[in-house]
Amino acid sequence: MSRVARIGLALTAAALAAPASASAHGGPIQRTPLPLDPILFAWGAAAVLVISFAALALLWPQPRLQKASWRPLPGLGRILGSRVVDGLCGLIGVALLGILIVAGYVGPDSAADNLVSTFIMITFWVGLVVLSLLFGDVFRAFNPWRAIGRAVGAVVGRRGPARRPYPEALGRWPAAAGLLFFTWIELVGQWADRPVTLTNAIVGYTVVTLIAQSVWGVETWTRRGEAFSVYFNLFARISPFATRDRVVGVQSPLAGLPKLDTPPGTVAVVMVMIGTVTFDGLSQGALWNEVGPALQDAFAWIGASAAAAAKLADTVGLVAAVGFVAGFYWLGMEGARSVGGDIPGDRLRRTFVHSLVPIAAVYALAHYLTYLLFEGQGIQYLASDPFGQGWDIFGTASAAIDFSLISQNGTWYLQVGFVVIGHVAALILAHDRALTTYGQASQAVRSQYWMLAIMVGFTMLALWLLRQAGA
Amino acid sequence: MLASLLAGALLSGCGGDDGASEDPVSRVPEEGGLQENVRAASSPKAADFPAADGKTLNQIAEEVKGGGTTEVGLATSVFTVGEDRLAFGMIDDQGQFVYGPTVVYVAPTPDDPAEGPFVAPADVLVTEGRYRSRQAAEETDPFAAVYQAKVPFSQKGPYAVLAVTRSGNTFVAAPAQLQVNTKKADDIPDVGERAPDVPTDTIESVKGDEDLLDTRTPPSDMHAESFDQVVGKKPVALLFATPQLCQSRVCGPVTDVALQLKAKYGDRMEFIHQEVYVDNDPQAGLRESLRSFQLRTEPWLFVIGADGMITARLEGSFGLKAFEDAVKTAL
Numbered sequence: 033m034s035r036v037a038r039i040g041l042a043l044t045a046a047a048l049a050a051p052a053s054a055s056a057h058g059g060p061i062q063r064t065p066l067p068l069d070p071i072l073f074a075w076g077a078a079a080v081l082v083i084s085f086a087a088l089a090l091l092w093p094q095p096r097l098q099k100a101s102w103r104p105l106p107g108l109g110r111i112l113g114s115r116v117v118d119g120l121c122g123l124i125g126v127a128l129l130g131i132l133i134v135a136g137y138v139g140p141d142s143a144a145d146n147l148v149s150t151f152i153m154i155t156f157w158v159g160l161v162v163l164s165l166l167f168g169d170v171f172r173a174f175n176p177w178r179a180i181g182r183a184v185g186a187v188v189g190r191r192g193p194a195r196r197p198y199p200e201a202l203g204r205w206p207a208a209a210g211l212l213f214f215t216w217i218e219l220v221g222q223w224a225d226r227p228v229t230l231t232n233a234i235v236g237y238t239v240v241t242l243i244a245q246s247v248w249g250v251e252t253w254t255r256r257g258e259a260f261s262v263y264f265n266l267f268a269r270i271s272p273f274a275t276r277d278r279v280v281g282v283q284s285p286l287a288g289l290p291k292l293d294t295p296p297g298t299v300a301v302v303m304v305m306i307g308t309v310t311f312d313g314l315s316q317g318a319l320w321n322e323v324g325p326a327l328q329d330a331f332a333w334i335g336a337s338a339a340a341a342a343k344l345a346d347t348v349g350l351v352a353a354v355g356f357v358a359g360f361y362w363l364g365m366e367g368a369r370s371v372g373g374d375i376p377g378d379r380l381r382r383t384f385v386h387s388l389v390p391i392a393a394v395y396a397l398a399h400y401l402t403y404l405l406f407e408g409q410g411i412q413y414l415a416s417d418p419f420g421q422g423w424d425i426f427g428t429a430s431a432a433i434d435f436s437l438i439s440q441n442g443t444w445y446l447q448v449g450f451v452v453i454g455h456v457a458a459l460i461l462a463h464d465r466a467l468t469t470y471g472q473a474s475q476a477v478r479s480q481y482w483m484l485a486i487m488v489g490f491t492m493l494a495l496w497l498l499r500q501a502g503a
Numbered sequence: 504m505l506a507s508l509l510a511g512a513l514l515s516g517c518g519g520d521d522g523a524s525e526d527p528v529s530r531v532p533e534e535g536g537l538q539e540n541v542r543a544a545s546s547p548k549a550a551d552f553p554a555a556d557g558k559t560l561n562q563i564a565e566e567v568k569g570g571g572t573t574e575v576g577l578a579t580s581v582f583t584v585g586e587d588r589l590a591f592g593m594i595d596d597q598g599q600f601v602y603g604p605t606v607v608y609v610a611p612t613p614d615d616p617a618e619g620p621f622v623a624p625a626d627v628l629v630t631e632g633r634y635r636s637r638q639a640a641e642e643t644d645p646f647a648a649v650y651q652a653k654v655p656f657s658q659k660g661p662y663a664v665l666a667v668t669r670s671g672n673t674f675v676a677a678p679a680q681l682q683v684n685t686k687k688a689d690d691i692p693d694v695g696e697r698a699p700d701v702p703t704d705t706i707e708s709v710k711g712d713e714d715l716l717d718t719r720t721p722p723s724d725m726h727a728e729s730f731d732q733v734v735g736k737k738p739v740a741l742l743f744a745t746p747q748l749c750q751s752r753v754c755g756p757v758t759d760v761a762l763q764l765k766a767k768y769g770d771r772m773e774f775i776h777q778e779v780y781v782d783n784d785p786q787a788g789l790r791e792s793l794r795s796f797q798l799r800t801e802p803w804l805f806v807i808g809a810d811g812m813i814t815a816r817l818e819g820s821f822g823l824k825a826f827e828d829a830v831k832t833a834l
Binding site: 140141142143144145222225315316320321324325328338339341342345346406407410413414420430431432433434435436 | 530631632633634635637640641706707708710711712713714721723724727762765766769770
């Protein structure tokens with residue numbers, strides 16, 4: 033073959049790497065189809081709940097979770113719960129807080145490159161949910177604000193300012209407000225994209241927390257008002273591990289939830305936990321893509337800038353999602369009231385709110401699973417060079433995200449599994465509580481028709497949101 | 504260790520290590536000698552190849568006795584009279600990219616006297632792991648490096664190209680053909696011209712629909728500002744690319760490359776990534792900003808100085824060095 037002929041032939045191959053013609057044919061982005069129609073998953077999940085409900089009615093005639101099942105962890109229990117370990121964990125927490133603050137201010141001004149964004153939004157916010165579910169109240173041990181407060185209290189001792197009694201009416205409302213604000217930062221403000229802004233928020237929260245501790249006491253504020261302590265403690269109650277009198281012990285999974293005290297604001301905390309994840313899923317789907325822009329247009333029409341209109345619309349969506357979840361729960365509880373028992377609505381809502389914690393857990397797990405598994409891997413290289421100085425402390429600075437960790441189908445099955453397990457757990461908790469709340473077993477079961485409706489509703493909502501988010 | 508981290512940060516202050524950077528070739532996989540080949544391809548010497556000495560392109564092709572059916576895949580398509588960037592890949596009969604010291608010769612026809620050899624050093628496309636998108640990570644045959652040569656074209660019209668890669672003491676050669684136009688016929692904004700003052704998409708302009716903003720997985724953070732809001736106020740690197748919908752094998756990495764360079768220069772330059780198709784649907788046509796730049800292919804990079812004037816433009820495939828060199832023109 034002559035060289036000239038070869039030159040001619042080569043022209044057909046040139047397109048292999050040529051810049052893509054912008055008029056190339058194709059279709060809009062299509063998400064990989066799920067292994068089965070999501071509707072089938074939803075019906076399947078609902079069937080599991082109904083069967084579980086029937087099984088509980090027949091096979092669970094006496095309350096089992098209301099009594100203590102805790103026993104010390106042999107050997108390690110006293111060591112893990114000791115003051116020394118508590119102090120060491122607190123010290124680590126304080127050091128991590130310091131590193132994050134320095135990283136936020138000194139490190140790169142890019143969310144992908146700054147430790148603070150990935151650590152706070154993934155390792156802390158999502159990763160600690162998993163750790164809490166598995167190992168109990170891990171955050172309490174590492175809580176930097178509690179550690180600082182206790183250290184300051186130990187130094188100042190009685191010379192410190194007199195602590196005021198915590199207002200009973202305040203209950204967990206500060207925690208609910210704190211969680212709502214944090215999720216606003218995450219979902220609406222998008223502060224995680226701006227490490228310095230996020231760090232300012234961390235510093236601000238630290239100041240507010242320390243002031244509140246100085247006024248109402250470290251342990252009181254940690255238990256009632258500090259948003260993250262309340263948040264992770266609720267999930268930790270699902271865990272088979274719990275600490276009592278400085279001893280770590282084991283208990284039946286879920287056994288920590290029936291013991292949850294329910295001061296004012298507790299229901300609000302759980303509604304925020306579920307509602308904000310609901311909005312996160314909703315905001316990634318077709319429905320919000322219709323509603324959101326319409327709201328933005330409305331805000332723009334009354335004079336808001338494009339940026340402000342977008343934030344206002346998302347704020348409305350976030351609050352509405354929390355309101356929707358709260359309304360749905362209120363409706364279910366009003367239904368439960370109709371079966372008798374003469375229990376005030378507010379008391380009923382507090383009585384059963386612990387049963388929604390597993391739902392909040394699986395909403396978070398299912399929704400943020402890929403976030404944790406993939407983007408969460410970024411902590412490898414960020415921790416090795418926390419301040420963006422070109423360090424490689426752990427030899428992982430050049431690590432990459434392994435996107436083959438789990439397939440899309442695998443992710444979907446896992447998410448559906450979480451959703452179903454969480455809602456069955458919620459049914460168990462509610463059924464067990466109903467047996468103690470209502471004198472008669474038949475009345476307890478009738479009240480749970482409404483709870484079943486709530487659970488099925490939340491299950492459908494969870495699966496629909498996952499589908500919306502393109503799981 | 505935690506204390507040392509804090510102390511280290513305080514000692515090092517806010518400066519950071521801006522100058523030192525890892526050898527990009529070291530990120531190329533070592534399997535099958537790929538890294539070694541790319542390293543060799545990064546610094547070709549013209550003296551290692553036959554001089555043109557008035558020989559025709561065909562005569563040079565005969566001289567190097569290029570075997571097999573290696574082909575040139577052009578990665579650039581816009582050429583004007585004067586010096587142009589010619590980017591390409593060498594692809595063997597198995598569809599694998601070939602790496603080694605490479606040069607190009609050009610002539611209006613294969614029987615005209617050739618000009619060259621023009622060295623075509625390989626520019627690495629493999630970014631640091633943290634900047635690798637899902638699209639790039641899942642690429643089974645990643646485009647590790649692209650050859651690029653600075654070639655002077657003295658006249659408009661068709662040109663024949665002969666790319667020659669040295670492999671030990673032997674050569675592989677492959678021909679290609681391209682079209683050179685006059686500067687006047689090139690309607691795409693060029694270096695020295697004012698960049699069109701066009702808006703690019705932000706989360707506000709797509710009304711919160713992040714899927715419309717970026718097809719990269721995970722999405723990049725190069726959508727904070729609209730181009731028209733920053734051009735003329737600070738240097739800008741404006742990248743038109745669609746990582747998910749790209750029809751060639753080379754546009755995913757350029758967004759990753761942009762992210763890596765943003766980490767280094769982001770405090771001095773605004774990095775903006777603009778998706779290509781309306782509603783990410785190729786059948787719906789190009790977004791307005793691409794039409795304003797008269798673009799018909801993608802990806803494209805425009806670097807604009809603080810005065811709003813274009814200081815560099817790159818078409819098609821471009822690696823870390825080309826991108827960084829372009830960035831530096833505006834700083």
